[in-house]
Amino acid sequence: MTSPGAPLLTRKELDAQLGGAARAWLDEALAEAAHAAAHPDAEPSGNVYAAPSWELRYAAAGRHCGLEHADSVRVLLLIEARAGLAAATRLYEQGTAAERRAVLLVLPALDLGATALALVEDALRANDTTLIAAAVGPYAGEHLDPHNWRHAVLKCLFTGVPVDAVDQLARRSRGDAELARMLGDYAAERIAAGRPVPADLHRVLALTAPGPSAPGSTTTATGPAAPGPAAPTAPTAPSEES
Template sequence: MTGTLPGIAALRARTEAALGETARAWLDKATTEASADDAGPERAYAAWELRFAEAGRRCGAEHADSARIVLLHAARADTATLTRLYEQGAAAERRAVLAALPHLVTGPEALPLVEDALRTNDTRLVAAAVGPYAAEHLTAHHWRHAVLKCLFTGVPVSAVADLAERARGDAELARMLGDYANERTAAGRPVPDDLHRVLALTPLVVPLPPKAEES
């Protein structure tokens, strides 16, 4: 996988260290249940999937994402399961599925989930969608539009995994950034600083409108 991913064991250790005793016991029971589950394709859902949904209430919003990633890994969730959980889940559950993709899916078959998230205006979903899985599997065309989506929605480009590597020498990305900057300026709107940061990574010279002077 591209990008730097924390190992699941390390992620679980950090999560458990941050949880209270009751939440740690819940996570241990949930992951044990997920690891032992032998649900076949004829089952509509596995019992552990109920734990996935309740992780926010059990572990708190701050630790729910990591708890859900640990749970998905313990269950060895396949693409069909991940897709079902994503489609049926609330935004917080969808974020966890997106964050778990590089740990669980080796090929591009889960890209429809990334593409769906990038069609939303939920900034936390967009940020989750441009992680290591997208860096490895999005085509150049779709990856460029993902970067522009971050600029449109105000998601910091620091969320884009492998940004420097993929932006290097990308003339088409540089052109798109220049066009976007010119559109913003023509509309009397400021050009995001992140746009200049990405353009500097290309590194290609593209004429940009001058920055507006601050009053």
């Protein structure tokens, strides 16, 4: 599996890194995915579902192309197959954590609108940090409603996922008084329990201040705004000396 935050590779980049046998396997897998995309109405006969060959390849990507390339290969397969919601859901629900992660990563590239939000919401209920990091990417930034998006930010803080993984963080945090309240409550709970407040919490809290360019803002956002008045300041954690 690709390490969290590692960029996905293009087909050209994969060809440069894969050995001959792996490249041949990938050629065949992508050809099968393209064939499935060109014949979307070709359903297997009988009452028992038979997975298209490219879906079987999807599961075997790590074995044939290496775990470090599996995310990139699976994303390419989903795009080449022009996977719809049914295929994406099936591969997510039946897959390993690594296979689920690839589905989450590819969602922005598939023509699914907001129909795949259930997959994102499922990943955010998990405690697998690689799934959470993938779930808060561009698809969530574009489609999650403010309530669920705020809880996704808190989930990152709870589980230690860096908030850099959260797409549109600066724009969607700006002026969000409810997010600021939630962050303040969480900080107060940590302090009361004698536990440190994550540095990322203070960073996000600073971003909730209203204005055209909140501190640290480097992200151009296109998702729904989360309006609100000026944010309160979280309690300051006591200094820790070793």
